Amino acid sequence: MNPEHESPEPDGRPAPGSPSPAGPEHERSRWARGPAGRSDGRYPYEWQHAAEEPQQPDGGAHPQPSHEWCGTSGESRAFGPSYEQDATRAESWSLPGGGLSPPPRGPQGHPQLYSQGPWQGHAGDVPHGPQAYPHHGTAGGAYTSEEHGPASEPRQWWSEEASQPFAAESGRRLSPRSMVVGPINQLRSILFPILVGLIIGGFNPWLLAATGATVVMVLVGGFVTWRTLRYEITDDHIEIRKGLIRRERRTIPLQRVRGVDVTSSLLHRMLGVSVVRIEAAAGSTDAEDGKLDAVDAAEADRLRGELLRRKAVLTEDGAEPAGTEEGPEATAEPETVTYFEMPRSWYLYGALSLAHLLTPFALLATLIGLLQQSGAQLGAATDTVVGWLDSTDRALLTALAIGVPVVLVLMMPVFAVVSYTVTNWGFTLRGREGSLVAERGLFTRRSVTLEKRRIRGHELQDNPLERTRDAVRLRAIVTGLGEAATRAVLLPTGPRPRVAEAVERALARYEGGLRPHPRAALNRRLIRSVGPFLCTGAAGVLLEWNWLVAASAVLAVLGVPLGIDRYRSLGHGHDEAFVSVRSGSLQREQAVVERSAVIGWSWNQTLFQRRSGLADLQVTVGAGAGGYTAQDASMPGAVAFAADVTPGMVRPFLVERGAGAAASGQGHDRGAGQDSGHDRAPTADEDR
Amino acid sequence: MLNSPAHDGRPEPGEGPREHLTEEGRTAELRPPLRRVSGRAVGVWTVRMLLGVALKLVLISVVAVMLTNLSLSWIPDRLSENARLLPIAYGVYGLVKVAVVPSWRYRVHRWEVGEDVIYTRAGWIARSWQLVPVNRIQTVDHTQAMLERVFDVATLRVQTASFAGSSTIEGMDADEARVLSEELAARAATLRDDAT
Numbered sequence: 001m002n003p004e005h006e007s008p009e010p011d012g013r014p015a016p017g018s019p020s021p022a023g024p025e026h027e028r029s030r031w032a033r034g035p036a037g038r039s040d041g042r043y044p045y046e047w048q049h050a051a052e053e054p055q056q057p058d059g060g061a062h063p064q065p066s067h068e069w070c071g072t073s074g075e076s077r078a079f080g081p082s083y084e085q086d087a088t089r090a091e092s093w094s095l096p097g098g099g100l101s102p103p104p105r106g107p108q109g110h111p112q113l114y115s116q117g118p119w120q121g122h123a124g125d126v127p128h129g130p131q132a133y134p135h136h137g138t139a140g141g142a143y144t145s146e147e148h149g150p151a152s153e154p155r156q157w158w159s160e161e162a163s164q165p166f167a168a169e170s171g172r173r174l175s176p177r178s179m180v181v182g183p184i185n186q187l188r189s190i191l192f193p194i195l196v197g198l199i200i201g202g203f204n205p206w207l208l209a210a211t212g213a214t215v216v217m218v219l220v221g222g223f224v225t226w227r228t229l230r231y232e233i234t235d236d237h238i239e240i241r242k243g244l245i246r247r248e249r250r251t252i253p254l255q256r257v258r259g260v261d262v263t264s265s266l267l268h269r270m271l272g273v274s275v276v277r278i279e280a281a282a283g284s285t286d287a288e289d290g291k292l293d294a295v296d297a298a299e300a301d302r303l304r305g306e307l308l309r310r311k312a313v314l315t316e317d318g319a320e321p322a323g324t325e326e327g328p329e330a331t332a333e334p335e336t337v338t339y340f341e342m343p344r345s346w347y348l349y350g351a352l353s354l355a356h357l358l359t360p361f362a363l364l365a366t367l368i369g370l371l372q373q374s375g376a377q378l379g380a381a382t383d384t385v386v387g388w389l390d391s392t393d394r395a396l397l398t399a400l401a402i403g404v405p406v407v408l409v410l411m412m413p414v415f416a417v418v419s420y421t422v423t424n425w426g427f428t429l430r431g432r433e434g435s436l437v438a439e440r441g442l443f444t445r446r447s448v449t450l451e452k453r454r455i456r457g458h459e460l461q462d463n464p465l466e467r468t469r470d471a472v473r474l475r476a477i478v479t480g481l482g483e484a485a486t487r488a489v490l491l492p493t494g495p496r497p498r499v500a501e502a503v504e505r506a507l508a509r510y511e512g513g514l515r516p517h518p519r520a521a522l523n524r525r526l527i528r529s530v531g532p533f534l535c536t537g538a539a540g541v542l543l544e545w546n547w548l549v550a551a552s553a554v555l556a557v558l559g560v561p562l563g564i565d566r567y568r569s570l571g572h573g574h575d576e577a578f579v580s581v582r583s584g585s586l587q588r589e590q591a592v593v594e595r596s597a598v599i600g601w602s603w604n605q606t607l608f609q610r611r612s613g614l615a616d617l618q619v620t621v622g623a624g625a626g627g628y629t630a631q632d633a634s635m636p637g638a639v640a641f642a643a644d645v646t647p648g649m650v651r652p653f654l655v656e657r658g659a660g661a662a663a664s665g666q667g668h669d670r671g672a673g674q675d676s677g678h679d680r681a682p683t684a685d686e687d688r
Numbered sequence: 689m690l691n692s693p694a695h696d697g698r699p700e701p702g703e704g705p706r707e708h709l710t711e712e713g714r715t716a717e718l719r720p721p722l723r724r725v726s727g728r729a730v731g732v733w734t735v736r737m738l739l740g741v742a743l744k745l746v747l748i749s750v751v752a753v754m755l756t757n758l759s760l761s762w763i764p765d766r767l768s769e770n771a772r773l774l775p776i777a778y779g780v781y782g783l784v785k786v787a788v789v790p791s792w793r794y795r796v797h798r799w800e801v802g803e804d805v806i807y808t809r810a811g812w813i814a815r816s817w818q819l820v821p822v823n824r825i826q827t828v829d830h831t832q833a834m835l836e837r838v839f840d841v842a843t844l845r846v847q848t849a850s851f852a853g854s855s856t857i858e859g860m861d862a863d864e865a866r867v868l869s870e871e872l873a874a875r876a877a878t879l880r881d882d883a884t
Contacts, residue, residue, distance in 0.1 A: 236877040248831045251869065253877035256826045314877075479849065543767075600853040602818040603718070610815070620853035622824065627852025636715030642819075643716050649819055652802050655717040 171230035171241070177271045178294045183222040184267060187215065231292060233306060236314060238278065240290050252278060252290050254311045262300045274300035278307065339436075339506040340491060340498075342427040349493040350420020351413040352466045353473075359419040360408045424492040429506060436476070436506060438490055450488065454479045456623040457578065457593035458490065458507055460499070463586060464565070470496045474503065477593060477624035488624070510578045510592040514571030520612035521632035522567040529563035530556050562586075572617070572630040572638075574645050579619055581628045591628040593621050601642045601650065602627075605635060617642065718817055721800035721807045728839040729797070729859025733790035735835055741782035749775040799857045801868065804875075806846060808855050820855040824848045825876035830869040832862060844869055 194211055229242040233254075241249045264274040274297045278290035295303065350356045389397070425442035436450045457477040466472065474491035490506070491499055503509055533556035540548030565585040572581045579598060582590035600620035609615055609632065617630040617638035630638065643650040755771035793812045800807045806820045829845040836842055842865035847854045860868070 237873050246831065246833050247837070248829065249869075251828045251830075251873040252826070253873060255877050599824040599848055599850060600818065600820045600855075602816055602852070604816040605814060607813040610813075618852055620820075620848070620850050622849030622853065625852075626850035634715075636717060639718050640714045640716035649805050649821055650716075652805070653718055653721070653800075653807050653819070655719045 171232045172299075174226055174229055174292060175273050175294055175296045175299070176226060177273050177296075179219075179222045179226045181268060181271055181273060181294050182225060183215075183218045186218050186221070190214070229292075231290075233303075233310065235310065238290060238307065240292070250290055254307065255314055262304055264294075264297065264300075268294055272297050276300050276303055337431040338428060339431060340427070340429040340502040342424065342492070342494075346427075346492070346494050347417055347421045347424075349466075349469070349471050349495075350417040350424075352463070352469055352471055353416060353420060353493050354463050354465065356416035356419045356423075357412050360412060360415045363415075364408065420492065427492055429490060429502060431506060436490065440489075440492070448489070450476055450478055454623070455507065456597035456621055457591065458503060459592070459624065460496075460590045462588050466493060467588070472496050472499050474499050476507075477591065477597075477621065479623040508577060510575060510580055512573040512575030512578065512580060514573045514580060514582055514590075517567070517570040517572075517630070517632050518612075518614065518634045518637075520614055520634075521570055522564070524608070524612070524614065524632050525567040525570075526560065526563035529559035529566065533559060570631055570633075572633060572641065574641070579645050581619060581630045583629065583631050591619075591624070593619060593623075593628065595645055597621050597623060598646055598649075601646070603635065603638060609635075721798040721809050723799050725794065725797045725799065725857065725859040726841050726861040726864075727794070728861075729841050730790045730794045732835050732839045732841055732859060733793060734786060737786050737789060741779075741786060745775060745779055745782060748778050794859075797857075797859065799860075801872075806855055806872070808857055810856070810858070818855050820846055820848060820853055822872060822875050824853065825872060828869045828873045828876070830865055836862075842866070846872060 194214070198207055198211065224244050225242065228244050229240065231238065231240045233239075236255070237251050237253045239249060239251050241247070262274050262276055268274055271294075273294035275294050276292040278292075292300075292303075422442045424440045427438070427440040430437045430439070431452075434452050436452060436455065438448045438450070455476050455478055459475045459477055460472045461475065462472045471493050473489070473493050476488040476490045478488050491502055500509065533552040537549050537552030537556065540546070540552055562585055566583070569585055569588045570583055572579075574580065574595065577595060578592050579595055580590060580592045582588065598619055599622050602618045602620065603615045604618065605615040613635055614632045615635040615638055617633050618627045619630070620627050633641070639650070639654070643654060752771040752774045755768050755774075789812055796809060796812055796815060798809045801822070804822045806818075806822060808818050808820075810816050810818075825846050826849055827847045829847070830842055831845065832842045836859075840862050841859045842862040844857045844860055844865045845854060846856075857865070
């Protein structure tokens with residue numbers, strides 16, 4: 001076993017190669033606390049097999065092992081720290097595998113450091129640090145990357161969190177009062193249907209019994225939740241475990257905590273408890289957050305303070321080397337730049353926008369809804385309407401019934417322009433203090449501020465009507481999904497050249513083109529747009545429903561141009577700074593995303609796509625819609641594309657081939673040379 | 689924001705001349721991830737699939753019985769006469785599926801944690817490959833449904849700032865999954881990257 005696989009040092013060692021901001025006493029405090037090395041932590045992973053080789057390039061051979069631990073050697077790199085679970089569960093953790101000898105942890109090289117560490121021996125025998133740290137940190141093992149080629153960048157993650165003077169907490173439970181609050185809240189949502197059922201059912205015993213059973217089940221559920229849920233803050237993550245039958249454990253790194261939200265409804269306040277929601281991801285879905293419903297109000301405050309304090313410490317340490325704090329510099333020059341002011345002529349573009357074209361119908365629907373509501377409440381009003389209908393001439397009614405929709409349809413463009421004007425009156429886009437400020441609106445003046453450092457790209461949208469006038473809408477792709485959909489409008493519908501100009505001034509222009517997708521994609525688009533209607537048509541023939549056959553035929557014919565247009569809009573491309581993907585017909589969208597914002601890729605291939613060598617390539621972005629898909633790109637082309645954009649992420653997983661050996665071999669070196677290369681924009685011109 | 693230097697001879701954004709950018713010979717191929725999931729996952733999938741097939745078979749049988757006996761006027765005769773073929777056809781299909789799919793899926797499902805990227809492959813006839821960088825991980829979920837506990841396997845789910853960037857490894861050995869989840873959570877915590 002490689003010494004650095006086993007030794008706990010990677011996270012605590014004040015490695016000379018790593019720019020750790022932490023002073024020696026910080027190091028010491030962390031060291032004293034742990035993590036204790038898991039010397040029996042045999043990793044069963046493939047990339048570990050090198051660990052079993054007797055040749056130890058780092059610990060034994062090199063005179064300066066600390067450099068090796070920094071990963072600068074290029075032979076191997078250590079990752080750390082890792083967490084063991086509670087001591088109570090520790091036995092179950094030993095992994096299958098041969099007995100590997102404990103690593104040589106001599107004091108060679110760092111005697112003064114080793115003398116402080118409590119982990120000289122076997123991890124199991126190690127006494128814990130003075131603060132009774134409940135987690136053993138494992139060494140995490142080194143991820144030997146033979147096939148990945150030499151790594152060049154020093155890894156610094158352990159140094160970033162090298163000093164947290166906190167002890168981990170042991171698992172805590174929710175407030176016992178949550179057994180009351182939870183069931184009441186659950187029952188409240190089903191109270192109405194139950195009551196209706198009981199009243200309509202005339203309180204028959206079956207219904208009463210079912211209701212009783214439901215109440216008991218909910219109460220038991222509340223009890224089980226209270227019994228099984230445990231939460232625990234360690235010094236760099238919070239862990240929530242729950243579940244009796246289906247067990248779940250959520251681990252949220254404190255670095256990722258975006259906010260801690262403490263709320264309490266009236267019921268919660270009456271019982272003196274609060275709901276703590278730990279917002280972790282950008283997503284607004286509950287699934288990605290940690291929710292504690294409910295804890296004592298005092299505990300909630302303590303939790304919030306504790307989480308934010310620990311996160312702040314982590315962030316402080318990590319921020320400087322990461323260089324993400326652009327705020328202070330940006331605020332130094334609080335001048336306002338106007339990127340765009342809407343010219344008068346733009347208001348006419350409202351007539352092209354589908355959303356605005358449909359306003360009269362939306363208004364009509366609202367009106368009818370209102371009438372119905374008030375009619376249901378006031379019988380008198382209904383009577384009046386009915387009386388008026390009776391007394392009015394039938395011919396007039398018919399004229400009205402035909403006339404009103406015709407007028408509405410004719411007025412659609414007018415309404416659209418009016419509605420567009422009301423929404424977008426005096427649209428301006430300004431830059432101020434590192435933010436983009438979009439202001440608009442005639443009656444309600446709406447001002448939206450988007451931090452520039454949260455903008456990851458932009459999106460150009462158009463519909464077929466807008467395409468006839470070469471008009472597009474501009475939206476920003478912003479991190480944080482919450483209200484982004486409504487907030488991210490950067491420019492209303494307008495002529496493409498002006499929009500491009502504003503993009504260039506406010507953000508940065510996308511210079512690359514879009515490469516079309518293979519012909520096979522056209523067939524698939526056509527099958528998609530025509531096929532379903534052919535199927536319903538066939539079913540109609542089978543069932544001898546002529547209306548279905550006729551409707552399907554019409555839709556199938558309409559599907560042909562739609563499919564062709566869908567194919568024509570498909571495309572993907574990249575330049576030095578951006579990746580771009582376009583798709584759609586009735587709502588065509590071209591997303592332009594910074595290369596550094598690409599946080600993953602996925603390729604999806606159905607059976608049919610596989611037969612024609614196609615795949616859907618999804619660019620994962622932690623902003624905007626979360627992912628942008630290049631539909632039906634050629635699979636090998638899509639893989640090469642991803643490898644061009646983020647060589648560091650994709651190249652290690654490519655097949656080395658004879659045919660493309662020259663290009664891809666060279667590319668591999670290049671890609672491996674820049675380790676987290678997706679943050680960089682390599683000169684990709686030769687790729688085209 | 690990155691500001692790209694201006695280039696000459698580049699096409700207009702979005703609407704560029706395509707002849708420069710045709711799908712030429714540049715291709716690459718993904719190799720399969722190195723590690724398989726636990727062999728016991730086949731058991732989980734088989735049992736789960738059996739239950740699903742059985743449930744659907746019951747539903748389809750009910751529908752078929754209704755079609756045969758109710759003889760509603762709007763249902764064509766041809767359909768109601770042959771309704772009993774529906775559950776038989778589905779049953780055969782279901783059995784073949786249960787026999788074939790789990791082991792097939794076992795061959796496809798693979799995962800690998802590279803230097804700082806999680807690489808997974810999943811599916812059976814439809815396949816998906818996914819890359820998730822470790823430094824973008826936001827939460828790591830280790831879940832064991834009841835069936836999975838019986839077979840001592842677990843599902844590891846890694847979420848990033850994007851819903852699309854969530855990666856799931858089904859049917860890992862439970863202990864291995866636990867170690868990996870701790871490992872990933874720790875690495876994600878220490879690898880700070882604000883770009884999300």
